[in-house]
Amino acid sequence: MDYFLSEEQQMIKELAAQIAREKVRPAAAELDEREEFPREILKVLAQSDLFGVWIPEEYGGLGGGIFEQCLVVEELSKACGGVAVSYAASALGSVPILLFGNEEQKKKYLPLVASGEALAAFALTEAEAGSDAGGLRTTARLEGDVYILNGVKQWITNGGEADLYTVIALTDPSKGIRGASAFIVEKDAPGLSFGPKERKMGIRSSATTEVIFQDCPVPRENLLGRPGQGFLAAMATLDRTRPGIGAQAVGIGTGALEAALQFARERRQFGQPIASFQAIQHKLADMATRLEAARALVYAVARMIDAGQKDISMAAAMAKTFASDVAMEAAVEAVQIMGGYGYMRDYPVEKMMRDVKVTQIYEGTNEIQRNIIAQELIKRAAKGR
Amino acid sequence: MRALRIIVCIKQVPHPDEAKVDPETGLVIRDGVPMVLNPNDYFAIEESLRLKETGGGEGVAMTMGPPAAEAVLREAISLGVDDGVLLCHRSFAGADTLATAYALARGIECLGGYDLVLTGSRSTDGETGQVGPQIAEFLGIPHAAELIRPVEVEGDHLLAWHQTDYGQELLQMPLPALLTVAKGMNEPRLPSLRGKMRAKKQAITVWGPEEIKADPDRIGLAGSPTRMLETTLPARKTRSKMLEGSLAEQVAALLHELADMLPGKAGGRP
Numbered sequence: 290m291d292y293f294l295s296e297e298q299q300m301i302k303e304l305a306a307q308i309a310r311e312k313v314r315p316a317a318a319e320l321d322e323r324e325e326f327p328r329e330i331l332k333v334l335a336q337s338d339l340f341g342v343w344i345p346e347e348y349g350g351l352g353g354g355i356f357e358q359c360l361v362v363e364e365l366s367k368a369c370g371g372v373a374v375s376y377a378a379s380a381l382g383s384v385p386i387l388l389f390g391n392e393e394q395k396k397k398y399l400p401l402v403a404s405g406e407a408l409a410a411f412a413l414t415e416a417e418a419g420s421d422a423g424g425l426r427t428t429a430r431l432e433g434d435v436y437i438l439n440g441v442k443q444w445i446t447n448g449g450e451a452d453l454y455t456v457i458a459l460t461d462p463s464k465g466i467r468g469a470s471a472f473i474v475e476k477d478a479p480g481l482s483f484g485p486k487e488r489k490m491g492i493r494s495s496a497t498t499e500v501i502f503q504d505c506p507v508p509r510e511n512l513l514g515r516p517g518q519g520f521l522a523a524m525a526t527l528d529r530t531r532p533g534i535g536a537q538a539v540g541i542g543t544g545a546l547e548a549a550l551q552f553a554r555e556r557r558q559f560g561q562p563i564a565s566f567q568a569i570q571h572k573l574a575d576m577a578t579r580l581e582a583a584r585a586l587v588y589a590v591a592r593m594i595d596a597g598q599k600d601i602s603m604a605a606a607m608a609k610t611f612a613s614d615v616a617m618e619a620a621v622e623a624v625q626i627m628g629g630y631g632y633m634r635d636y637p638v639e640k641m642m643r644d645v646k647v648t649q650i651y652e653g654t655n656e657i658q659r660n661i662i663a664q665e666l667i668k669r670a671a672k673g674r
Numbered sequence: 675m676r677a678l679r680i681i682v683c684i685k686q687v688p689h690p691d692e693a694k695v696d697p698e699t700g701l702v703i704r705d706g707v708p709m710v711l712n713p714n715d716y717f718a719i720e721e722s723l724r725l726k727e728t729g730g731g732e733g734v735a736m737t738m739g740p741p742a743a744e745a746v747l748r749e750a751i752s753l754g755v756d757d758g759v760l761l762c763h764r765s766f767a768g769a770d771t772l773a774t775a776y777a778l779a780r781g782i783e784c785l786g787g788y789d790l791v792l793t794g795s796r797s798t799d800g801e802t803g804q805v806g807p808q809i810a811e812f813l814g815i816p817h818a819a820e821l822i823r824p825v826e827v828e829g830d831h832l833l834a835w836h837q838t839d840y841g842q843e844l845l846q847m848p849l850p851a852l853l854t855v856a857k858g859m860n861e862p863r864l865p866s867l868r869g870k871m872r873a874k875k876q877a878i879t880v881w882g883p884e885e886i887k888a889d890p891d892r893i894g895l896a897g898s899p900t901r902m903l904e905t906t907l908p909a910r911k912t913r914s915k916m917l918e919g920s921l922a923e924q925v926a927a928l929l930h931e932l933a934d935m936l937p938g939k940a941g942g943r944p
Contacts, residue, residue: 296874297871300867300870300871300874301867304864304865304867304870307864307865308864311864312864333863333864336863336864336866337864337865337866337867338866338867338868339867341867342867351867351868
């Protein structure tokens with residue numbers, strides 16, 4: 290399919306594909322096996338300017354947006370979902386600064402993210418606050434010119450590896466979620482520590498840890514937006530980064546399709562390649578069709594966001610949900626097509642099946658996404674739109 | 675380290691994985707094969723970029739070839755080289771290594787000053803490894819082939835470790851000098867997005883024989899004394915022999931077989 294990429298977007302896609310092919314794919318299985326953070330690959334991505342694609346030129350970026358970020362994430366995901374999410378989490382951590390940061394904050398932090406010098410992370414989830422953000426417990430108490438943070442964030446992608454953390458904490462616990470605020474916390478802040486790396490099913494090269502605040506002082510100037518805007522900042526950010534999860538899913542699903550297709554053409558049973566059997570052909574056809582539909586939806590929503598559309602929550606939720614469901618299905622089918630080989634760790638698809646599962650879970654479970662979609666539908670119907 | 679003006683001579687070649695040899699004529703089939711930057715040239719480009727990063731300066735890529743060869747200059751620019759010069763004219767066609775080296779040397783002299791010339795060790799299509807050293811001879815500068823460690827520059831001379839048939843040698847040479855860079859001596863970088871964008875827009879200098887003040891008798895086919903009489907594919911001789919017995923017996927038999935194949939032995943290599 291032709292998505293009418295600009296010359297620059299085509300370049301971004303090709304460069305990301307080259308890095309995926311030459312640097313990520315050869316390393317993916319070992320990084321997964323050893324649960325090793327892909328530091329060297331992120332360095333290559335930084336040198337190639339790819340951390341700058343979603344950041345405006347005035348802050349050291351290349352002036353692209355969510356769409357360009359999706360192009361990179363998709364290409365990297367074809368080779369390794371773990372590497373892709375480590376990259377994408379830097380967007381998740383920096384988008385709140387783009388959206389809610391003042392000029393000084395943007396000038397201070399965004400160039401570091403754009404150059405890849407600083408990796409970013411986003412810290413919202415807690416043990417009691419997953420789908421229900423109302424369960425937030427982390428607090429930020431203003432004392433003079435500093436906020437003192439206390440609490441534990443859970444399952445934070447790039448935890449311990451990132452240099453910058455966008456953290457949602459309660460500045461006014463009496464107001465519940467309306468009393469939440471967003472902060473930029475630098476890695477070397479006193480009182481900031483990290484839990485051990487979580488042992489995950491998939492995306493195992495990515496780092497997922499607790500982020501722990503014990504009387505951690507954060508300068509007042511690191512407050513993003515106004516006090517009480519934290520939840521708004523988090524939701525506005527997730528609306529813009531969910532297409533990236535869709536792109537990750539489409540990438541992993543496409544990687545699985547490509548592996549299954551190649552296998553089906555080479556594997557012979559009953560004297561012929563298994564690709565000649567209709568049962569296999571129909572699986573491949575369905576995988577390809579659904580993945581293409583998911584890609585089209587992800588791209589359309591990403592472009593809609595970059596065009597500055599206001600009502601994006603429903604569309605972003607649709608892109609994330611549809612793409613992750615379709616990709617999960619494609620990965621399972623890829624394993625099925627490859628049979629016993631697909632189940633073995635010597636072939637890439639079992640990893641893809643493990644990796645892609647999380648896209649149905651993180652950045653809001655698909656069940657929460659369906660709530661968002663349905664609520665918006667009902668709201669619009671009530672308004673007669 | 676001081677700032678250097680480095681010229682990197684590169685070449686466009688048929689994609690090594692896709693190029694096939696015509697068994698009838700013994701020539702490389704170029705039709706329909708994508709053209710790429712000679713894989714060995716990436717190491718020379720990388721060394722030029724490293725020198726620029728450590729000591730400052732400027733890098734210029736130069737190649738001789740048809741208009742389409744501009745693509746390899748743009749690739750070099752996307753990696754971080756500053757400028758590209760294409761020697762391109764009908765009269766350059768049919769050049770052997772001598773005429774190629776002459777034209778490149780003329781081109782380099784017309785660039786107005788340089789400190790170091792780097793080339794890949796050899797091209798994957800010609801595989802002669804002659805052009806680099808020949809350029810140095812035309813320019814009248816010292817050279818070393820197969821650089822294996824990063825160059826060190828001290829004042830007006832450089833220190834270069836290079837591989838010879840007999841071992842490794844450390845040479846000190848005055849600048850300007852020419853080095854051919856061994857495959858695998860560094861890890862060539864990938865292009866950057868800004869580099870790719872710059873490469874797309876950048877103007878490439880195109881020079882013909884007049885611009886480089888070349889003697890018409892020394893370029894192209896006219897300047898090429900080499901005549902290719904015949905090209906043949908090496909006959910592929912593979913023998914296989916199954917060893918039998920216990921593992922220990924097989925290992926012993928294998929050692930005997932290998933010993934017999936050593937140079938100087940009957941049936942061994944000359």
